[in-house]
Structures are given as C-alpha cells and as structure tokens.
Amino acid sequence: xxxxxxxxxxxxxxxxxxxxxxxxxxxxxxxxxxxxxxxxxxxxxxxxxxxxxxxxxxxxxxxxxxxxxxxxxxxxxxxxxxxxxxxxxxxxxxxxxxxxxxxxxxxxxxxxxxxxxxxxxxxxxxxxxxxxxxxxxxxxxxxxxxxxxxxxxxxxxxxxxxxxxxxxxxxxxxxxxxxxxxxxxxxxxxxxxxxxxxxxxxxxxxxxxxxxxxxxxxxxxxxxxxxxxxxxxxxxx
Numbered sequence: 738x739x740x741x742x743x744x745x746x747x748x749x750x751x752x753x754x755x756x757x758x759x760x761x762x763x764x765x766x767x768x769x770x771x772x773x774x775x776x777x778x779x780x781x782x783x784x785x786x787x788x789x790x791x792x793x794x795x796x797x798x799x800x801x802x803x804x805x806x807x808x809x810x811x812x813x814x815x816x817x818x819x820x821x822x823x824x825x826x827x828x829x830x831x832x833x834x835x836x837x838x839x840x841x842x843x844x845x846x847x848x849x850x851x852x853x854x855x856x857x858x859x860x861x862x863x864x865x866x867x868x869x870x871x872x873x874x875x876x877x878x879x880x881x882x883x884x885x886x887x888x889x890x891x892x893x894x895x896x897x898x899x900x901x902x903x904x905x906x907x908x909x910x911x912x913x914x915x916x917x918x919x920x921x922x923x924x925x926x927x928x929x930x931x932x933x934x935x936x937x938x939x940x941x942x943x944x945x946x947x948x949x950x951x952x953x954x955x956x957x958x959x960x961x962x963x964x965x966x967x968x969x970x971x972x973x974x
Contacts, residue, residue: 745869749808749927750801758804769795779831787831793824798873807863808927810935814910814942814950817876821846822953825880826888833885834878839898842886846879847905854909856920863923892961899958903951910947914940 750758769791776787796802797819805812828834835842853859853872862872883902887895919925919935928938 743866744807744863745866746803746807750804752930752932755805755808756801758801760799760803765798769799776831783831786827790824790827790831793819793827797824808924809931810921810924810928810938810942811945814945817850818946818950818953820873820877821850821880822950825877826884826953826957828877828881829884829888833889835882835885837882837886839883839886839890839894842879842883843898843901846883846902849875849879850905851909854913856922859921860923887957896958896961899954899961903954903958906950906954907947910943910945910950913943914947915943916940 746760747758772791772794773788776784776791779787797816802812802816802819806816837845853862853876858868862868883898887898890898913920916939919939921935921939924938925935928935931938933941
C-alpha cells in the first residue's frame, strides 16, 4: 500500500545531494510511457508537441527538480511555471482539451493557481501524496484548458486572455515577494542547507513567478499581436 501521508518527492534533500535525487516511481514511469505511446499515434505535426510535452513532464517529475521542490519554494515556483507555461501549451498544441472559452478557462486557471498557494493547502499538498497529485493535475489540467481555448479563440479574445494571465501571475508573484514573513511551514527549515532563510527563499520564488513566470504569457500575447498587425497590413495592402 502506498503511504500517502508523506511528500511524493521524498524528504527535502540537502544542498549537496539534491542533484542525485531522481524519482523512479514505477507508476509515474508507466503513465509517461503510455503518454509516449499515445503521442506516437498523433499526426506528425502534433506528435512533436506531444513528445515535447512528455519530455517536459519527465523533467518536472522524474528529474531532481521534483526533490528540490520539497526543499525550496523557489524550485516549486519554477515547477509550477513549467507546468502552466511550458507543458500545458505543448499539450494544447498536441491535443486541444475542453470546450470552454478563454474567460472561463482563465478564471479556472487563476483560481487553481491561487488556491494552491494558500499556505495551509500548499503545506497539505507537500505532506500528502493524494493532495500533491490533486494539485499537480489540477494546475496542469487548468493550464491545458486555458491554452487550448486561447489557441482556438479569435485573436482579440486570445490576446485579452493572455494579458489577464500575465497580470494575475505577476500579482501573485508580487504578493509573495513583498510578504513580510514566511508563509509556508513546509519550507521553514528545508532552506537552511542552501544558505538562505525561508523568507529569502519565498522572495526569490515570488520574483521567479513575477518576472520569468509572466514571460511566456507576455511573449504569446506579443506573438498574437504581431499576427493581428500582419493581418491588418495585408488587408490594407
């Protein structure tokens, strides 16, 4: 029987050991292998996106990044960005999900991200395997639906959704950066061997979410704006 009342990625590793903490969970490896088999059945133009998404998910859950997220909140922020802004759009390009529009899916993604940053809920997810996977699948699913809706939406609607996603990511990052005290009990002692205290770790995590976390959404909005401008230029010509 799986012991659910513990961290899925294991205990927080020390600074000199995290790089060797690979996750060999057979169930996870089997799911990723089934995902590869499913991706190989896609059309060639979608297959590459599916395989890339699975590669990103392997980095997120199999590589030492998984273990590092139990030690550093900064690594957890990177992990969330990888799910929402890298794996999710690749999955949407490979196999669009859901039928909701941009406003609905943006609201769902925002609610999911902010919910799992509530301190008591976040700490619970890091100490319970079932809650951990509810968090991960909830974030990935919400991001997948948002990017799927964005990719099929009219350009103005997609642009507005990406601006909204950028804004909410930046706001959450700013709140974490300027919080006057550590918010997450799970990281109160786990950062010490890395030479930083929990408050500094939290501030770095907020900066990661505030700046790099906003970047993929902002770049996508810029790309959509360029497409829109190009279309207008062609019509005018």
